[in-house]
Amino acid sequence: MARELGQDELIDRWTLVEAELAMVAGKRGATRLGFAVLLRFYTEHGRFPRSRSEIPDAAVDYVARQVGVPVTELAFYDWSGRTIEFHRSQIRRTLGFRECSVADADKLTEWLVTTVTQTERGAERVRDQLLDRCREERIEPPTGGRVDRIVRSALHRGEELLFARVAIRLSEAVRVRLFALVAAGADDDGQPGGDGDGPAVLASIRSDPGNVSLNTMLTEIAKLEAVRAVGLSAGVFADIAPKVVAAWRARAAVEAPSHLRGHAPEVTLALLAALLHCREREITDTLVELLISTVHRINARAEVRVTKELIKEFKRVTGKENLLFRVAEATVNAGDQLVRDTVFPVAPQAVLADLIAEFKSSGPTYQRTVKATLKGSYTNHYRTGLIKLLDVLEFRSNNTTHRPVLDALELITRYASAGNLHYYPAGEHIPVHRGLSEDWEALVYKDDKRRRQRVVRMVYEVCTFQALREQLRCKEIWVVGADTWRNPAEDLPTDFEDHRVEHYQALRKPLDPSQFIADLQAEMRAELEALHTALPGCDWLSISDRAAGAVKLAPLEASPEPRKSNA
Known part of the structure; x- marks a missing residue:
């Protein structure tokens, strides 16, 4: 769709048209039309057409009407020779352009x-x-082949300057460690071969993470430590465009050590540095995601385990409201009679046992049992990896409200190797955060032999990791050196505070947070209602309580076998 022109641009266009009319005024026939076509093409593209085929017929028709010459006259215009060279020279001189010389190139x-x-x-x-740039400098662009050579030369020289800039920022010790990653003694796939384990370390750094597990967490921690052991400074790529660094990282990720060794030293250093720089951020993101997934898995598995144990003794008691009323009535009227003489005739002992089991499986006892089981799973298996995460990840927050969680992490790190310490020392300051509320409180705070309230160390660690997970997911707490889980302030434009209204308008979001929440809730309710309405009609979908998963899709019908071609 054509854009509208402003008043100044319209004036410039009319001025150009007048200049064009003045140049074609003294010419006739095919010469007039050919000159006008050359002039119009040059003003639009900043160069002359390579041949007649490069000029659209519609444009020729338009120019022919403007200069009053039949379109057929263009067939008699000579596209090579002295006449067209003179026309080109006249157009360049009138419009202030010049041919591209060697010095210009x-x-x-x-x-x-x-x-x-x-x-x-x-x-x-x-x-x-x-x-x-040629248009700005009033230089007629060179031929296509020459333009390609200029572009290739500039790209090559520009990248060489970047390689040299990165290499000069690396200390001698870092250079030695980087070269060791591709040292001889490994095959082209990066597997260890002869002397040295550098290529094996490089292969490990380049590898993808496995499934969520303790072993995966420990492996990724080892990768991060290997990357940091090289000692790259934070400002190596400070003024290098991120997409350039990403391109180098992709290149280094697929080249074998032998290929990386074959480059010039500056190229090898820059490619490896880019790989380690990007992988450090990627591995940090992976570790944060493993932390979130692991804490969730501990809780989910604890719930499943406790549910399976309680469901064996669970038997739903029907009419419990009437039963409890009859028990209460019999107890009030019993006086000094024994329980078995007044209560058991109304509610047999077996029925009361079922009622107690039902309460345990649905009331506060269930939640406390889940949390106790969770604490045991954490202590006996997952604690090793989660504690090591605190040594390699640095957590921060821009909100002082969440400072207690960070203080709690510092406390956990300080006593991480305290052996069989059951309680934190009596004089130690224990940060209180929102993760210690509800059913956790009864498990965290216990009385010791002297009747003093103490904090159980392992339970406190579980609570803190759960609180950390929730704050990471909403980015109230972020991780230094991460990409996805970086400081959320970096996601905003630098002028966000000065132009908050304009940015919110561009996002089409209200400034009032309550209005934003109300709109989001209304949208979610509408979508859930639409899902609720559509579910009964989905014969290919089944939702029920099953061990393999609540949602089950009907298998697709087999496609017909393809016919063999006779060709």
Whole structure:
């Protein structure tokens, strides 16, 4: 769709039209039409057409009407020779353009190297920047082949400068460690071969994480420690465009150690540094996700285990309200009679046992049993990995409300290797956070032999990790060196506070948080209602309580076998 022109641009267009009419005024016939076509094409594209086929017929029809010459006259215009060369020279001189000389090409290449190619690595985008620069400098673009050579040269030189800039920022010790990652003694797949284990470390760093488990967590921690052991400084890629670093990381991730060794030293160092820089952030993200998943899995498995144990003795008691009323009535009227003489005739002992079991499976006792089981699972298995996570991840928050959780993590780290310490020392300050509320409180705070209230160390750790999980998921707590789980303030534009209203308008969100919540709730209710309405009609969907999962989809019908072609 054509855009509307402003008043200033319209004036410029009319001025250009007048200049064009003045140049074609003294020409006739095919010469007039050919000159006008060349002029119009040049003003639009900043260069002359390579041949007649490059000019659309619709454009020729339009120009022919403007200059009052039949379209058929263009067939008699000579596209090579002295006449067209004179026309080109006249158009260049009148519009203030010049042909691209060797000196101009060198200047354009230098400009691309210093201004464009160090942040933009796409050849097409660099080419567009080159053509725009030619128009600004009033230089007629060179031929297509020459443009391609300029672009390739600028990209190569620009990348060489970036490689050298990164390499010079690396200390000698870091250089030695990086070269050790691709040292000889491994095959092309990065598997350990002869001397040295550097390539094996590189292969481990480049590998993907496994399923959620303690072993995966410990493996990813070892990867992160191996990356950090190289000692890359935080500012190595400070002024390098992120997409350039990402491209280097992708390149280093697929090249074998032998190929990486074959590059110039600066190239090898830059590629490996980019790989480690990106992998450090990626592995940090993976560890945060493993922490969140592991804490959830501990709680989910504890609930399943306790439910299976309680369901064996669970028997739902029908009419419990009437039964309890009759027991209460018999007890009030019994006086000094024994319980078995007044209560058991109304509610037999077996029925009361079933009622107690039902209460245990649905009341506070169930939750306390789940949490006790969770504490045992954490202590005996998962604690090793979660405690090690605290040594390699640095948690922070921009909100002082969540500071107690961070203080609790510091406390856990301080006493992580305290052996069989059951309670925290009596004089120790124990940060109180929201994870210690409800049923956890009865398990966290216990009286010791001297009747003093103490904090059970293992239970306190479980509560803190659960609180940490919730705060990580809503990004109230973030992780230093992460990408996905980084400081949420980095996700905002730098001028967000100064232009808050404009940014909210661009997002089409209200400034009032209560209005935002109300709109979101209304949208969720509408979608849930639509799901509720549609579910009965979905014969391919089954939702029921089953061990393998509540949601089950009907299997798809087998597709017919493809016929063999006779060809």
